[in-house]
Amino acid sequence: MSTGLERQPAVEVTEDELEAIVGDRALARDDHLNAPGFVIRPDDVQDVLKDLRDEAGFDHLANLTAQEYPDRYESIYHLRKYADPTQEVSVVVPTTTDEPVSQTAEPVFRTADWHEREAFDLVGIDYEGHPDPRRILLPETWQGHPLSRDYDQEKPQLVTLTEHANPIQPDHHDDESDTMFLNIGPHHPATHGVLHIETVLDGETVVDVDPDIGYLHRCEEQMCQQGTYRHQIMPYPDRWDYVSAGLLNEWAYARVAEDLADIDVPEYAQVIRTMGAELSRIASHMLALATFALDVYGDFTAIFQYGMRDREVVQDILEDLTGQRLMFNYFRLGGVAWDLPEPREEFIEKTRDFLDGLPAKVDEYNDLLTANEIFQIRTHDTGILEPEVAKQYGCTGPVARGSGIDYDLRRDDPYGYYENLEWDVVTKDGCDNYSRVLVRMQEVEESAKIIEQCLDLLEDWPEDERTVQSNVPRTLKPDADTEIYRAVEGAKGELGIYIRADGTDKPGRFKIRSPCFHNLSALPEMAEGEYIPDMIASLGSLDIVLGEVDR
Amino acid sequence: MSSEQPEQPRQQIYDSTAPSTDTRDSRIGEGADDRFNSKLREAFGSTPFILTKFDKFMNWVRGNSMFMLQFGIACCSIEMMHTYAIKHDLDRFGAGVPRASPRQADVMIVPGTIVSKFGPRMKRVYDQMPEPKFVVGMGSCTISGGPFQEGYNVVKGAEEIIPIDIHVPGCPPRPEALVYGIAKLQERIRNGESTPVVVKPYELEKFGDLPKDELVQKLADDIDEDDLVMRYNWADSP
Ligand code: SF4
Numbered sequence: 020m021s022t023g024l025e026r027q028p029a030v031e032v033t034e035d036e037l038e039a040i041v042g043d044r045a046l047a048r049d050d051h052l053n054a055p056g057f058v059i060r061p062d063d064v065q066d067v068l069k070d071l072r073d074e075a076g077f078d079h080l081a082n083l084t085a086q087e088y089p090d091r092y093e094s095i096y097h098l099r100k101y102a103d104p105t106q107e108v109s110v111v112v113p114t115t116t117d118e119p120v121s122q123t124a125e126p127v128f129r130t131a132d133w134h135e136r137e138a139f140d141l142v143g144i145d146y147e148g149h150p151d152p153r154r155i156l157l158p159e160t161w162q163g164h165p166l167s168r169d170y171d172q173e174k175p176q177l178v179t180l181t182e183h184a185n186p187i188q189p190d191h192h193d194d195e196s197d198t199m200f201l202n203i204g205p206h207h208p209a210t211h212g213v214l215h216i217e218t219v220l221d222g223e224t225v226v227d228v229d230p231d232i233g234y235l236h237r238c239e240e241q242m243c244q245q246g247t248y249r250h251q252i253m254p255y256p257d258r259w260d261y262v263s264a265g266l267l268n269e270w271a272y273a274r275v276a277e278d279l280a281d282i283d284v285p286e287y288a289q290v291i292r293t294m295g296a297e298l299s300r301i302a303s304h305m306l307a308l309a310t311f312a313l314d315v316y317g318d319f320t321a322i323f324q325y326g327m328r329d330r331e332v333v334q335d336i337l338e339d340l341t342g343q344r345l346m347f348n349y350f351r352l353g354g355v356a357w358d359l360p361e362p363r364e365e366f367i368e369k370t371r372d373f374l375d376g377l378p379a380k381v382d383e384y385n386d387l388l389t390a391n392e393i394f395q396i397r398t399h400d401t402g403i404l405e406p407e408v409a410k411q412y413g414c415t416g417p418v419a420r421g422s423g424i425d426y427d428l429r430r431d432d433p434y435g436y437y438e439n440l441e442w443d444v445v446t447k448d449g450c451d452n453y454s455r456v457l458v459r460m461q462e463v464e465e466s467a468k469i470i471e472q473c474l475d476l477l478e479d480w481p482e483d484e485r486t487v488q489s490n491v492p493r494t495l496k497p498d499a500d501t502e503i504y505r506a507v508e509g510a511k512g513e514l515g516i517y518i519r520a521d522g523t524d525k526p527g528r529f530k531i532r533s534p535c536f537h538n539l540s541a542l543p544e545m546a547e548g549e550y551i552p553d554m555i556a557s558l559g560s561l562d563i564v565l566g567e568v569d570r
Numbered sequence: 571m572s573s574e575q576p577e578q579p580r581q582q583i584y585d586s587t588a589p590s591t592d593t594r595d596s597r598i599g600e601g602a603d604d605r606f607n608s609k610l611r612e613a614f615g616s617t618p619f620i621l622t623k624f625d626k627f628m629n630w631v632r633g634n635s636m637f638m639l640q641f642g643i644a645c646c647s648i649e650m651m652h653t654y655a656i657k658h659d660l661d662r663f664g665a666g667v668p669r670a671s672p673r674q675a676d677v678m679i680v681p682g683t684i685v686s687k688f689g690p691r692m693k694r695v696y697d698q699m700p701e702p703k704f705v706v707g708m709g710s711c712t713i714s715g716g717p718f719q720e721g722y723n724v725v726k727g728a729e730e731i732i733p734i735d736i737h738v739p740g741c742p743p744r745p746e747a748l749v750y751g752i753a754k755l756q757e758r759i760r761n762g763e764s765t766p767v768v769v770k771p772y773e774l775e776k777f778g779d780l781p782k783d784e785l786v787q788k789l790a791d792d793i794d795e796d797d798l799v800m801r802y803n804w805a806d807s808p
Contacts, residue, residue, distance in 0.1 A: 157723065158687045160789055160799075165722040172722045173805040175785055180690035180774060180798040205688065206695050208640055208670045212647070213688055234688040235644055238721030245720065254717065261645035306648075327655035334652075345649060345742055566644055 032075045037108060040070050052278065052503040054097070054107035061114050061121040068096060068110065068127045076100055077108060078410055080128040082504060082532040084517045085138035087167050092119040092144050096131075097504045097517065097532075101410055101424060104432045104513075109504070114144060123149040130413035133540045141166040141240075156233035156569055166240065198226055201551075205234045209314055209555045212565035214539075218554070225554050228543045236569040243529040248276055248495040249352060252529075257346040259531065260567040263302035263334065264510040266295040266341075269350040274434055275505040275516040276352050280495050285486040286436070287477075288354035293436040294473035295340060295349065297466040298370075302333040303510035304417075304459045304466075307562040311456060312388060314559035315397050322387055329380060332373050339366055352495070354488030359477065367474055374467050374474075381464060389457060398452040402545040402557030405450060412544070413537035416512025417462065418561055421455035423448030428508040440472045452553075452560040459562070494524050504532075511535050511562060531570050535563040625762065632676070632702065633664075633759040636752075639675035639699065640668035644682025646709040646742040658745040665752050672698040677755070679748070680734070683711040683718055684725040690800045693774055696732045704759065706751055707734040710741045717741065726807040731772050731800075774798045 034055050038045070044063045049056040059067050071077045077098040084095040096110040114121050123146040124131035135146040136155040143164035146152065154161060158178045163170050204215040213234035219227040239255055246252040256268035270292060277284060284292075309326025312318040334344050339360050341349035349356050360366050388394055404414070409422045419426050427444040429437045445461040447454035499522030506515030512534030521527030538561045545561075546554035638660075642650070653660050660666035669675040672695045684692060696705070705728075710716030712728035719726060728734055735758065738751035778795035780786050793799065 160792065161686075162785065162788070170722070175801060175803045175805070176686060177777075177780075177785060177789060177793075178686050178690055178800050178802065179777075179793060180694060180800065205691050206641060206672075212642055212644070213691075234685065234691070235683065236685055236687070236723050237644075237683050237718045238723050239718075241721055242718060258645055258717065261648060263648065324656050327652060328657070331652065331655075331657050344744060345645065 030076065032106060037071075037075060040074050041067055049109070049111045049502075051109050052501060053505060054099075054109045056095075056109035056111050056502075058111045058113060061112050064096075064110075064112055064122040064124050065127055068098070068124050071098060071108060071110070072127060075108075076102070077106075079104070080124070080130055080134075080413055081107075081506065081513065082515055082517060082530065083124075083131060083134035083138060084504075084528065084530040085142040085144050085166075086519065086528040086530075087116075087142055089168070091116060092121075092142065094121055094138060094144060095502075095517070096124060097515075101426050104426070104428060104506075107504070109502075119144045120147050121145070122147050125149060128413070129411040130537055130540060133536065140164070143167045154233075156236040158233070165238070197221070205231075209558070211310060211558070211563060214563070214565055214568070216542075216558075218551070220551060223550050225546050225549055225551055228546045228554065230539055230542055232539070232565070232568050234569065235565045237566070239570040240529050240531060243531075244526055247524045248280070248497075248526070249491070249493065249524070252276075252526075253350060253352075254346065254348045257348060258566060259533065259570060260303070260509060260511060260514070260535070260564045261345065262306050262510070262564050263330065263337075263345060264299045265345065265347045266292070266299040266337075266349060267303075267507065267509045268514060269347065270296055270435070271505075271507045271509065271514045271516055273350045273352060274507055275503060275518055276495075278505055279497050279501060279503050279518055279520060280352070282353045282491055283489050284354055285489055287480055287485050288487050288489075289436045290473050290476050290480075291340075291355050291359065291487070292350065293440070294470050294477070295337065295347075295355075296435070297469045297473075298333055298337055298340075300466045300510050301463050302330050302337070304463050305330045305333070307459055308384060308388065308456065311556075311559040311562075312394075315556050316393060322384070325380070325383065325387075336366075336370050336373060339369070351488055351491075353491040354486070356487075358485060358487050363478075367478055370470065370474060374471055377463070377467050381460065384460060389453075389460065395453065397552075398456065398556060398560070399449075400451050400453075401549055401553040402452040402560060403450050404541060404545050406448075408544050409541065412541040414512070414541055415537065416509070416534050417455055417458045418512065418538045418541075420444070420446045421458045421560075422450045428506055428513060432506070434507060436473070436476075437469070440469055442468050452556050455560040455562075496520075496522060496524050498522065506532065509534055511564065511567065512538065514567075533567045533570060535561075535565075535567040536570075539563050539568055629760050629762045633756040636665040636677045636704075636756070636759075637667050637669045637675050638665065639672055639678040639695070640670045641678055641695070642681060643684070643688070644711065646681035646711070649742040649745055650679055650681045650708060650748065653745040653748045658749060660749060660752065663749065663753060663756070665756065672696075673700065675699055676702070677704045677706065677752075679706045679708050680712045680728045680732075681708040681742075683716065684728050684731065685721075685723045686725065686802055687723075689725050689731050689772065689802070690774055690798070692728070693731050693772075693800070704755060705732060705734045705736075706748075706755055707737045708748060708751070709743060710739060713737050713739060722804075725772075725802070729771070730807065733771070772800050772802060774800055 041057045044059050045057040047058040049058050079099050079101050081099050082097040086093050092114045094112045099107045112121050138144050140154040140156050160177050198219050198221045201218045201220050204210040205213040215231040217229040243252050256272045257265040259268050305326045309323045312322035338344050341347040404422050406422045406424050409419050425446050442465050445458050447458050497520035502519045504517040506513045515532035517530040518526045519528040545557040707728050715724045715726040718724040736751045736755045777793045777797045777799045
């Protein structure tokens, strides 16, 4: 069991109390499988969300789903609590088809800013009073809203290549200032992929940061809406957070689909899943450490290569288990694809060898990195993210835990086999780049603990109970209009999925809640007022993966 | 004390004009194998000249010293990093120095999905590389759009935008496959073969030069005549 003891249990809010808080602003009830849902008028959004936040303690806007029905548009605000994520409530805001205008939630939850931009971009709902109503994922010049019902994919599109002003020329933000514009990315080694950051500098200090995303928007939601539940969706999650965290992402889909279609998973498969997922987490955190060292002091020769060396070992183990190095496609609804590889002892021994060597390696990283004076000077007290701010932006995962927010879905909203194992949630309250790195480093050790216990269990599991999959029908057709939001603790934080079933064997709406999307949106808070190298360090410490940010 | 001894053995070696084979013999004994330099010597005889065509020589040189562009796009770039790093170590094949700037690179590995917003940027990066330049397309996404082929925003293969020399299939290709692809590219370069372009790529054009159809008219107020744009005709894509 994890350290549930020192946490303050959140006050339970009953449904009656919720009804009392929403009062007669609720037009109807629209319950989801995971949470009670209230339908409200488009001009009550801010009031209702504010009351839910202040009176009932729902301080985490986990997700915003926008979708179009034949007769209306709908925005769904999925709220939960940082203190107890099992308490959830959905706020459903329908708008008419001719005039899809809804009030913005941005003043209540900062994170609604990017969410509503995305909803406008892909579905076409306007949010009244939004501070920055631009497209976010698609180019500015795009015509139409691709996830709306009448979108024609064959139509040609134009994309501009805007030449930015010569950076040496001054860019006068306003009359007083003497600032300069700097364009980072989308092709730049420090941006971890194809991220574009528009920065305004005053001398060496960052005055304004605007991350421009969408350079890897691969229509993941559309792809999942075109696939059948049973087999065709599972390969895609691997490609969201592709830093080898595949199994964690697959679990997100497995969890939501299993809850939606009411599928049982054999306990043995849950243990294999838990072990595989933690191996993925180690691989992912290793890359985060390796590239962070690269970002902070250009260490390509030692730490980067060491990180890669250790990842290779993990990838080998995962390859033995799943058959692929990176895109595993190993989970199935109701279990996993196959049992541990034969000879089983050899696999278990190989994994144990890796775990035995890990403490020495972690010590080495600590010597090279966290105990290194240069590193400490570079990362201590830079990129400050206060817990309250982090919550406003919906940050989760190591970023939130580095700011002292004790939030880990593996413990707080248990799934898999985590409940029955001994491990701890790592939190640090430094709120700076250094804490975030420390959290990752120690999470590697915790993951190793979990894997070790799983191995013991797997070794001694009774031979005749080694069922890896339960019986699942070939075609799954969940009932029409069942809606569900479920999340797991991915490598970067809360990775959630919302599905609305429409009675067919494909989802009616499939929405991905990406942890990186939220974490990245907090970058301006961390970087403004700092030096530019510290901004790069902050970006590295967020550990974003563009595949997941843009989806 | 040593300065009082003019006849140091080391100094003798420095001053000597005897051929270095003698030095070698005196160091490791007579009749040792020719590992150090003699094979070439023997082949050329006493002349230090070889006759070859200049471009043949240049192709040979090019194939053996390639600078890669450090260019990460999507999932495939993770495997590309593993190809550069220990264990696979692309450097062994004379092709492993990642360069952050396109101005210094010869080879661009395109590791991932190209989407509409990134297309013009990639074209620009490609244009910035000096000639002669080569491109390796890594993964199914650069062949056809891969798993995302039906996406509204996904370019159906990198060849829609830039010419590609070698396609490495896979999703993602294993590092070994990428190494093989690069070895193949080196072979082609040594043989002086250049890229066949199979499709007419999307080009960057000035907005003012585009035919005035419905879309262009609609955007006329937002886009400057001189701005560069790329026009995606999705219906014509495979
Ligand atoms: S080919 Fe596969 S692994 Fe490579 S970028 Fe495309 S989806 Fe990712």
